Structure formats: structure tokens, C-alpha cells
Amino acid sequence: MSTAVIPYISESHPVTGVTNSKLGTWCFLASEVMLFGGLFSAYVLLRTGTLEWPHGKELLNVPLATVNTLVLITSSVTMVMSWASLVMKSLSRYRFFMGLTILLGLAFLVVKAFEYGHKFQHHLFPSTGTFYAVYFTLTGLHGLHVLGGILVNLYFLVPGSRLWRTNPEQFTGRIECAGLYWHFVDLVWIFLFPVLYLL
């Protein structure tokens, strides 16, 4: 291989207590916080800058979004279970829970697609007004993050899991990092749901 021997890939650094990938993932999430932080700030500035702002619960489908919130929270639980299965050395249980996480993620996107379709049917587009612009942009960007997470999880479900045979420690570490990202995406939704649908 072309890569030189780099320490702390599968074992933790004795001082910092983390692997390279875990620290890198936390840095990446810090950057993501700033991305969504910028967008939420934009929302605050736009909303405080107008005289009237519609209430989300009158325009958006709150029951459907509540179901979606539960779906995403459940998927976070199954994601932890899949990682815990690896810690307990069971690849088959890992496969089961990881598959479940992916299905729940897909379910979230399908519900979201129905919501979008319903809006488009009623000729409500991002260009309709600032509220819809914020709604479509923020949930759209979040949806892309969910999609990215599903692709990463799919990789770890099938081809990526070959690493388990050669280096189970490193593979468990990778699933932990994928889990951190998945929880973050979940957390963004936990903010998006009340901000857009309830307030």
C-alpha cells in the first residue's frame, strides 16, 4: 500500500483517549453545527425582520412530521444497537440493526417526499414566499444529510463489513463514527421540527 504506517487508527491515543477518526468526526460535526447554525441564524434574522410570519402548524402537516420525528429517533436507537452488537462481537445482530436503521431512514425520506409532493400539488414552491423558502431549503438540506447517512450506512452494511474479519476494532470504530453523524442528523431534525412546524 502507498500509505505510511499511521498510528492511532484502530487504538485510542493514550493522552487524548480517542482514535484519529473519532476526533476527525467530531471536527466534522463542529463544522456541520456552524453550517446549520448559519442557516438557523438566517431564519431568525428573516423572521424578526418581517411584520407577519405565518404559523407553521397552519401551513404544514404536523401529525406527519410527528410520525417522522418518532421514526428518526427510533433509527438513532437502532443505530446505537448496531454498534453495541459489534461491541458484543455479534456481526449478525449488527446486520439486523443496521438494516433497520437504513429502512427507518428511507421511511423518513418517503414521508418527506409525500409532504413535498402535497405542497407542490397545491402550487406551493420555494418561490411562493419567505416561509416556504426557509422550509424547503432547511428540510431539503437536512434530507440530503439523511440521504448521505443512508449511503454511508449501506456501505457499512454490505461491502464495508468485510473489515470485521481482518480488523474488528477498526470496524467498530467506524460504526461509532457513522453513528455520531447519524445522531447529529437526528438532532438537527429535533431543532427543525419545532422551529418550522410548531412555532
Added chain:
Amino acid sequence: MNSELGSTLKRPKRPDKSNHKMESLMGGRRENEKLPFWRRYIFSQDHKVIGIQYGITGLCFLLFGFTLMMLMRWQLAYPGKPLPLIGQFFPETAMISGIMLPEFYNQLGAMHGTIMVFLGVVPLAVGGFGNYFLPLQVGAPDMAFPKLNMVSYWFYFVGGVVMIASFFVPGGAAQSGWTSYPPLADIAPTGQTLWLVGMAFLINSSLLGSLNFIVTTVQLRTEGMSFFRLPFFVWAQFVTAFLLLLAFPPLMAAAVLQLMDRLAHTSFFMPSGLVVAGKVLEASGGGNPLLWQHLFWFLAHPEVYVLILPAMGIVAEIITCNTRKPIYGYKALVYSALFIGFMSFLVWAHHMYLTGMGTKMSAFFQITTMIISIPSVIVLTTMVLTLWGGSIRFNTPMLFAIAFLPMFGIGGLTGLPLGLAAADIHLHDTYYVIGHFHYVVAPGTIFALFAGIYHWFPKITGRRMSETLGKIHFWSSLAFINGIFMPMFLQGLAGVSRRLFDPTQYAHALSTQPLNVFISICAWLLGLAQIPFILNFFGSLFWGRRTGQNPWEATTLEWAAPSPPPHGNFPKPVRVYRGPYEYSAPGRKKDFWPQNALEAD
């Protein structure tokens, strides 16, 4: 490459020093030879090859961005006159029989700023020098994530290609300034969309690069390399990485919103009832143009420190090595860099005093702006005090590094009036601002980058650059660059606006028009002054004097690796016993004491 090998065989006396050049330039040897060419030099995962890729691409973009400016200087010196010799080769959309069109002038201006900042200086300072020397200076075998490092370079490359491609779409490249202020940018031609897409690539590239830098510095320091034994260059890159990591995402958010405005016809930045060319624009309205400015400057002010911190790091290394003294106040430098990094997130709205955001906001940002000038002065002072009592070697890298001090000083001090709202009302958006920030970035940062190239060229290639050509390059560049930017302060004080297509348009600007001619001539001469550098750079690759491992007798770890360092950097793991700048330590025979040397050495 075979002929190179042949020439190696003819000189059996120095077999270890005469690797064939391509190999030695790219730093690859033994282990690497198994990989095919494209894995070694194109999609390489070796931090040194990636550093060189970043460096060369960055230098090309610097030259390209400077060429755009040399075209603009013709229009500013001789407005409305046809550009001689090359003017006829431009298409009708840019110049009509050699006379520049205002739209094309605006494209040149916007792209000059974008290319110099995002595709030239930062990639060279962070992607080039940071990638190559940060792992070496902390004693690591490579970056923590070599694959991400490779992806980072290729994102940057694609971003650059998209930016250049935008010149060839209908309506030309982005023309709303490098700041892309809406609503102007919202209604600009297609080139602006490509600008945003290009920026998205560059933002992702810097994200991958910066988390690599942070993880490498935290996790991969070699045994004995505590944080307070890190060379200041590593500290500067470390703080820079945090700025890139945390300041760029809000620009990504802003770019997403502007893309939505342009493609999905939202109105994030479009106020209600905007009138363009006598017609009310059809848009839902209700947006806020200032929102873009807040998000943009939240990135772009830390970006200023992304431009200057790596330069300070390079200058600190070179000054301490060439004065043969420890740096004056190492900890003061480190804490200043950290404080600059923190404060740079709290000063962004001093670019917006004239937007009517209110006196309370202005007061807050004036105070933070005055506070951030303190650590910058500490950095400059420690470097000047390092010179005190030193026995200075005036080689080319040192000349560039010493010149950095007064040049950055002028840039910084002329910034103070701009940081105060009352003075800024007169000076905002004039040539004074252009003079101010170019003193920081051009004779400041770019001189530091030149210093770095002359200083580390022997490490990267195993050969020295010519001192004669280097000194010609230095003295001519210093003279002409001051000839360009010093008169701009006068123009600005006279009230001449920046971004003027025709400087003779206003009566009050006419009195400074002779200065424009002088500036333009200096700019073209500065272009000529770079020829010795280009000749020196390529010539020295082949004919430069060969050097050993540590030609400058420096103390930091990169000089403990062979020149050029092989794949994996150090033949055997290094251990660090002392701080980075142990020059002229009392009671020792040699005047330098490398970080990795044993007590007895």
C-alpha cells in the same frame, strides 16, 4: 526518466544524492516505486506530493489572478484606449477592437479577488506549505487521513476549473465583486451560479484539509513533542485550521441560500419591490440583503487571518533561523495566535459600518476590532525583537521575511482608521481600502510565501535556488509593489472609489489620474520582476547547487529528514528533547541544537 537514471549511473561518486529528478522532487523512493505513475504523482496520498500539487497549482493561480489585474490596470491608466498588441485577440464580449467593456472589467475585478484569495494564497499557504511541513515538523509519517487529503486537493482543483470555466459561459464570469453582494449578485448572469458552485467545492476542500490538520497536530505528534515544543509554524497552521473549519460553513449556508435565490427564485436576499432598469422585479420579496453580508463576512473576516497566520508562521521560522537566536517570546506568540483565532470570529461587521446597521452594533464591533489589533502587534513586536542583537544572515529568504515586517506593519496600521466607524465613513470603498488590505496580503503574505519557497526549496528538491536571481527578484519586487500600493492611499484619501470602470468619470478623481498611470507601470514592471523567480524556480530544479539534509543549520524536525524526505518521512522514528528554537545555546560548540539531537551530540 530513463535518461535521468542514466545520468545517475555516470556519476557513481555521489549515488545517494542523485536520485532522478522527478522522483526527488516528489519525495518518493523505494516503497513508492511499486505504485503506478498516476497513484504516485496524480492521485497520490503522500502529504508531500499533495503539498507540491497544492503549491504548484496555487502559484499558477496567483500568476493568473495577477494577469487579470494587469489587464485591468490598462483600463485604469488609459481609459477607453485600445489595449495594444493583445487587445485584438479578445472576443467581442470582452473588448471591442481592443477597448475593454465595463462588464468585462467587472468580471476581471471579481475574479481577481476570488482567485487570489481562495485559489492562490490560501491553497499555497495552507494546502502547500501546511501539507508539506506540518507533518514533518511534528515528526509524523504522514497526515492522519491521507485519502481525505487527496480528495481535498481534487475538490480544490475542480473548484478552480469551475471558476475558470465561468469565463466562457454566456454573460461571462461573476461580476459582482469577490464579495458577491446581493441583490446585484442575485440577478447577475450565469457566471455567478458557477462562482457559487466553485465556492462550494473550495469550501468542502478546506473542510477536509482543516480537520486533517487538526487531527494530525493533536494525535500524531512524535514522542517528546509536547504542544509547547511545537514550532510556531505548526501553531499558526493549527489555529488557521480551526478558522477554516468553523468560519467557512456559514459561507456555505450563504452560498446555498444564494443558489436557491438564483435557481429556485426564492427571495432570501431580495427585498420587496426591487426596481431594476425601471421595472419592478417579479419576486416574492421580503428578503434581507444584509443577511448575505453578515454570513459572508462571518467567513471573510476570519479568512483575513487565514491569509496572515500561516505567513506569520513562515516568517517566524525563517527569522529565528537566520538570526541564530531563539525567538523572542515564544509563548507570547502562541497565545497571541490563539487569541487572534478566537477574536477573529467577533469582528466581522466592521466591514459593514455604512450599511445602517446601527450605532450600537458599530460600537461593539469597533471595540472588538481595536482589541484584535493588540495580539497582531505582539506578533510583529516579538519578531522585530528577535532581530535585536542577532548576527543576521541576509540570504534571499531572510530578505523576504524581514521585508514582511514593515509591509505587514503598514497594512495593519492603515487598517486602524478603517476599524473606526467615523473615519470609515470617508474611507469606505475607496482606494485606501485596497491599499490597506493589499499591504497585508501582497507584500505581506505573498512575500512571506516567497520567503518560504526560497527557505524550503532545498528540503523539497535537495537543491538550492540561486541567490543572485533571488536578490534581483526581491529588490525589484519590493520597489514595484510599494510603487503600486503606496499611491493608492493618496487616491483613497482624495475620495476615489474602488471598482470604478472609468476613473476619469468624476472631477474629484481627475487630480489623481497621473498616479493611476504610475501604478499601472509599476504593476506591469512587477509582472516582469517575477521572471527571475520563474527562471530560478525551474532552473534550480535541474541545475541548483545540491544540498545536504540541513543546509541552513536549522533546529526543527523537517531538517532531520533527508532532502527530499522519502515516503514515510523519517528513516526511523524521531524523538524530541527540547523546544523548537535552540540557537546559540550557551556552552555548546555549534550554534544550533536540533530538537531531536541527544545531549551529547
